[in-house]
Amino acid sequence: MKTVYTIKEVRENIKEWKKQGLTIGLVPTMGYLHEGHKSLIERAAKENDRVVVSDFVNPIQFGPKEDLAVYPKDLKRDEAVCVAGGTSLLFNPEPSEMYFKDAETYVNVDKITEVLCGARRPGHFRGVCTVVSKLFNIVKPDRAYFGEKDAQQLAVIKRMVRDLNFDIEIVGCPIVREADGLAKSSRNTYLTDEERSAAVVLSLSLKKARVALENGERNADKLIEIIKCEIEKEPLSKIDYVEIVDSENLKKVSVINKSVLIAIAVYVGKTRLIDNFTWR
Numbered sequence: 001m002k003t004v005y006t007i008k009e010v011r012e013n014i015k016e017w018k019k020q021g022l023t024i025g026l027v028p029t030m031g032y033l034h035e036g037h038k039s040l041i042e043r044a045a046k047e048n049d050r051v052v053v054s055d056f057v058n059p060i061q062f063g064p065k066e067d068l069a070v071y072p073k074d075l076k077r078d079e080a081v082c083v084a085g086g087t088s089l090l091f092n093p094e095p096s097e098m099y100f101k102d103a104e105t106y107v108n109v110d111k112i113t114e115v116l117c118g119a120r121r122p123g124h125f126r127g128v129c130t131v132v133s134k135l136f137n138i139v140k141p142d143r144a145y146f147g148e149k150d151a152q153q154l155a156v157i158k159r160m161v162r163d164l165n166f167d168i169e170i171v172g173c174p175i176v177r178e179a180d181g182l183a184k185s186s187r188n189t190y191l192t193d194e195e196r197s198a199a200v201v202l203s204l205s206l207k208k209a210r211v212a213l214e215n216g217e218r219n220a221d222k223l224i225e226i227i228k229c230e231i232e233k234e235p236l237s238k239i240d241y242v243e244i245v246d247s248e249n250l251k252k253v254s255v256i257n258k259s260v261l262i263a264i265a266v267y268v269g270k271t272r273l274i275d276n277f278t279w280r
Contacts, residue, residue, distance in 0.1 A: 031072075033055075034186065061127025106126050107164075148172050182203060185273065236269055238267040242264045262278075
């Protein structure tokens with residue numbers, strides 16, 4: 001594996017691989033890689049001849065009161081995960097490499113970015129779509145891999161790719177969890193030991209909703225109440241949202257008679273965590 005820091009270096013490698021007729025998989029990340037990221041890399045390595053991992057904390061997707069300044073970074077750790085997963089090229093640019101100081105062009109997806117996390121983080125998905133579009137243009141992958149934990153992000157990227165005619169297959173990959181059910185996330189490192197124990201309430205609440213669905217409950221409000229009641233049992237938790245939406249367009253549903261996304265965002269202490277599952 002090779003680590004590079006400039007767009008020029010990435011393009012030189014891509015040009016050579018394309019000459020050889022090799023397929024390329026891209027795994028966009030913000031670094032501080034864990035088993036969830038590794039699972040994406042491994043999937044990409046199975047389905048492509050070469051794998052590019054971007055390791056870039058994207059400043060334009062953070063709000064003014066969010067955690068950009070303290071977002072965890074550890075390039076050596078990331079390189080080890082990438083090597084273990086089968087990465088060919090790790091791209092670790094500085095913000096000045098990715099953005100011109102006088103840039104005036106951004107990519108925005110409407111409507112499905114205005115609900116769930118997008119409703120609470122104005123401008124977040126504009127930042128996500130802009131950086132992912134830039135990575136698509138730089139790497140020119142055949143496939144790009146995203147985790148299903150960030151379900152809204154996955155839906156937004158799929159819509160952007162469709163609407164802008166990117167010739168790229170978007171591959172969603174299952175959530176990777178800790179032994180107790182907590183979805184793996186770089187932000188889990190912010191949790192104290194007590195908060196870490198409390199955070200399992202996210203997955204427990206979703207399990208209760210899944211059981212209710214399996215037993216025939218189809219009223220969205222009743223399922224939301226089941227989830228909220230479970231979360232509210234944990235004194236260190238504070239609900240940001242609990243919503244049930246159409247899997248494709250993310251519009252709220254009242255009766256479940258098609259594929260839906262059941263998504264939650266919960267503060268545990270000061271750390272905002274998300275989790276979800278799709279019911280088909």
